[in-house]
Amino acid sequence: MSETVVFSQLSRKFVDENDNTPADAQQVVYYSLAIGHHLGVIDCLKAALTCPYPAYQAWVATLEAGSQARRKMEGVPRYGEIVIxxxxxxxxxxxxxxxxxxQTAEQQSWSEQMLSMLQAIHQEPAVYLMVRRQHD
Known part of the structure; x- marks a missing residue:
């Protein structure tokens, strides 16, 4: 059995049509969507980066020891998932x-992808990443 780490990026949000919110209250749902609160709102996540778990650990080990960034990324082994x-x-x-x-060439490629995903979040703060450890 192998393990991977998958970075999933918010690709879109939509209002759950099965949510029985009365029509006259739909404006509240759309307002909630706009401000990021989840009231009958479904987030669609799309895998944006996948790496083998041991390689993920080696990649994270290239971050400065004791830094907040390294502690954040070490949350995946510790908790199984993190949100960025x-x-x-x-x-x-x-x-x-x-x-x-x-970093190795492969790690540099992942860092470039990570920086690109972070740029997307910077441009649209509603975007986020869900990083999960998965057992295949």
Missing amino acids: DSTHVDMLAYAFDNARSQ
Whole structure:
């Protein structure tokens, strides 16, 4: 059995049509969607990056020891999943950018993808990443 780490990115949101919210209250649902609260709102996540679990650990080990960024990314082995949102963008972008000089070509590619995903969050704060450890 192999393990992977999957970075899934919010690709869209929609209002659950099976939610029995009365028509006259739909405006509240759409307002909730706009401000990010989940009242009958479904998030659609799309896999954006997948890496083998041992390789993920080696990649995270290239981040500065003891840094907030490294502790954040070490949450995947510890808890099985983490969420990366707009509050993490600057910290993680700085850490992954600084680590590239000591990374392998494969790790640099993942860092580039990570920086691209972080840029998407920076441009649209409602976007986030769900990072999960999966057993295949």
